[in-house]
Each structure stands twice: as structure tokens, then as C-alpha cells.
Amino acid sequence: MSDAPDAWNDFARELGVRMLRARADKHMSQEQVAHAAGLATFTYRKLEKGESNPGTAANPRLRTLIALAEVLDLSLDELVPTPPKGLAPGR
Numbered sequence: 001m002s003d004a005p006d007a008w009n010d011f012a013r014e015l016g017v018r019m020l021r022a023r024a025d026k027h028m029s030q031e032q033v034a035h036a037a038g039l040a041t042f043t044y045r046k047l048e049k050g051e052s053n054p055g056t057a058a059n060p061r062l063r064t065l066i067a068l069a070e071v072l073d074l075s076l077d078e079l080v081p082t083p084p085k086g087l088a089p090g091r
Contacts, residue, residue, distance in 0.1 A: 007084035012057035013050035014081040020048050022072040022079070037067040 023033050034044035047068075052058050060068075069079045 008087060009050065009057045011081055011084050012059070015058065015060075015079070016048045016050035018074075018079055018081065019068065019072070022074055023048075026072060033068070033071055036071040037064070039064065039067070 019033075023030065028036075030044050030048065031041045034041040037044070039047075046052055047058050047060055047064075050058050065076060065080060068074075069076050072079065
């Protein structure tokens with residue numbers, strides 16, 4: 001499972017890229033998306049970077065993902081990348 005942390009980091013960064021592209025397509029600022037989704041702007045910015053804390057990959061709650069998808073007019077499938085394999089313990 002040594003590849004799991006890198007796979008998760010890549011996954012989190014791809015989620016952030018999708019958020020950024022959708023936000024740009026809607027001509028919204030980070031602050032506007034954050035406010036509409038009920039998030040702090042700081043939290044939204046970190047998610048868009050693929051981080052939760054410096055050096056730690058983002059791991060947003062399902063409620064947060066649903067709120068962001070709604071604000072960005074995306075389905076969850078459009079917002080969330082295909083999860084990497086091998087993240088489950090014991091796999």
C-alpha cells in the first residue's frame with residue numbers, strides 16, 4: 001500500500017482542478033462558491049488546492065461535496081474523479 005498516499009494526493013488534486021474549472025466556467029470567485037456552499041473561504045481555497053492542511057491531502061465530507069456540486073451545477077460524477085484503487089485497508 002505504499003502507493004496509496006500518492007494516489008490519494010493525486011485524487012485530491014484532481015478534485016481541486018475540477019472545482020477550479022467549474023468555478024471559472026461559472027465566473028464565480030472562491031468566496032462566492034464558498035459562501036453559497038456554506039463553507040469558510042479558507043476551507044474552499046484549501047480544497048481547490050487539494051489540501052486540508054499543508055502537506056495533507058483533502059478529505060472533504062460527503063455533505064461538502066454535495067453542496068459544492070449543487071453550487072457549481074455539476075453532478076457528483078462530474079465533480080468527483082474516479083477513486084484510485086488500493087486505498088482500502090488490507091487491499
